[in-house]
Amino acid sequence: MSVKVKLSERPEAYSEFVKSYIMMSDSRVSSVIQDWAGSYPGQANSLNPTTATNQLSQMDMMPYSQSQGLMRGGSDDRGAEQMMGLSYLPYSSSCLSNTSNAGNHQQSHANTQQDFSSFLMPTLRAPVNKRSISKDSVEYRMRRERNNVAVRKSRDKARRRILLTQQRAMQLQEENQKLQVRIGQLTQELDSLKHILSQRHLQGADGGAAGESSI
Amino acid sequence: MSVKVKLSERPEAYSEFVKSYIMMSDSRVSSVIQDWAGSYPGQANSLNPTTATNQLSQMDMMPYSQSQGLMRGGSDDRGAEQMMGLSYLPYSSSCLSNTSNAGNHQQSHANTQQDFSSFLMPTLRAPVNKRSISKDSVEYRMRRERNNVAVRKSRDKARRRILLTQQRAMQLQEENQKLQVRIGQLTQELDSLKHILSQRHLQGADGGAAGESSI
DNA sequence: CAGTATTGCGCAATCG
DNA sequence: ACGATTGCGCAATACT
Secondary structure, eight states, X not given: OOOOOOOSSSHHHHHHHHHHOOOOOOOOOOOOOTTSSXXXXXXXXXXXXXXXXXXXXXXXXXXXXXXXXXXXXXXXXXXXXXXXXXXXXXXXXXXXOOOOOSSSOOHHHHHHHHHHHHHHOTTTOOTTSSOOOOTTOHHHHHHHHHHHHHHHHHHHHHHHHHHHHHHHHHHHHHHHHHHHHHHHXXXXXXXXXXXXXXXXXXXXXXXXXXXXXXX | OOOOXXXXXXXTHHHHHHHHTOOOOOOOOOBOOOSTTOOOOOOOOOOOOSHHHHHHHTTTSOSSOOOTTTTOOOHHHHHHHHHHTOOOOXXXXXXXXXXXXXXXXXXXXXXXXXXXXXXXXXXXXXXXXSOOXXXXXXXXXXXXXXXXXXXXXXXHHHHHHHHHHHHHHHHHHHHHHHHHHHHHHHHHHHHHHHHHHHHHHHHHHSSOOOOOOOO
């Protein structure tokens, strides 16, 4: 469960900003309707407690997806745009956004950036106490490595999940066809019997009805 | 369908090699199944030596390095491992892998790298004609930007695809239940008719009575 | 507050 | 050469 929703207004835009010092006023507000099972409104969606729908929720699927749905300029808009042919304009190109640690020793940039952010968003959190988030610090590398591991794990999980969903879909489709066939057989058989009965009726009695109900 | 399989033996290892001047003999052949019909072959990946060694060499060495990809089993292995509780060991931690352009201007490295590769792998392709893959070159930035756009587009597409699959699965499951119900009804109806018919038979055969059993 | 899990993003290697 | 994919690490953020 746990409908994840990013509350921040512009998720990555922030970092981009800090990095490039460029403020792009993209008011892209995406809305991914991946919800299928309902609406993942703000967040505390207590509505349809999935109970009814959980027949499927079982799988796993949902926890993911939607999260981003909020206003992440990302996917949706672009999706729509693509549909229309516009799509995927470079974000703001220009600067490199990775911030990453190319070599290892160019904290100059990193620090600058750091300072900048601290200057820009003091309210959100005091980046100060974060003693030198300097790259190359052991602490930093530790965290990064742990996160990398987590990321790989998470992605692997996601891949498996997707795979399972696909397999399930195929399986269901297969089963579906079988059921359809079965229904065809039953219907045919039923028609035969009805026909026979009606014959008997005509022969034996006269106004008998093979009465049955449903469908 | 289309099980995508990377043919090259050492996907990123190559670049790694060139960058770090370290030859690691991982004969790993990654393969990614991109669609539900796929299977993760996993494959011959060498043991996991080196791990301990270069694990730390990372920090200080040259900017570009990274050699994480070493014995990275691949999704599968990790999956299995996770199942068993091992899972997701840091690749080899080692150096930062991004190689990315942290700042913007470090062609020195890039060039070195370039020369080296040209020296090492002349057979594969003459990296020569690739006039200075220098970062910050307009050409480079152009390509990067185009790729970034392509990546976003591709990922968006993937997201939608996944979403559709999920929806389809749910839809199928729903339909499935309906079909099951229908089959139940038909079966029941059929049984009734059969029963009635059998009665008629008996009646018609021995004693001919009009009576019939309800339903 | 710390640690893990997710997710968007850009990079680089490949694929087609 | 060019777009499409995919694994990977980074950073922001969600969740515990």
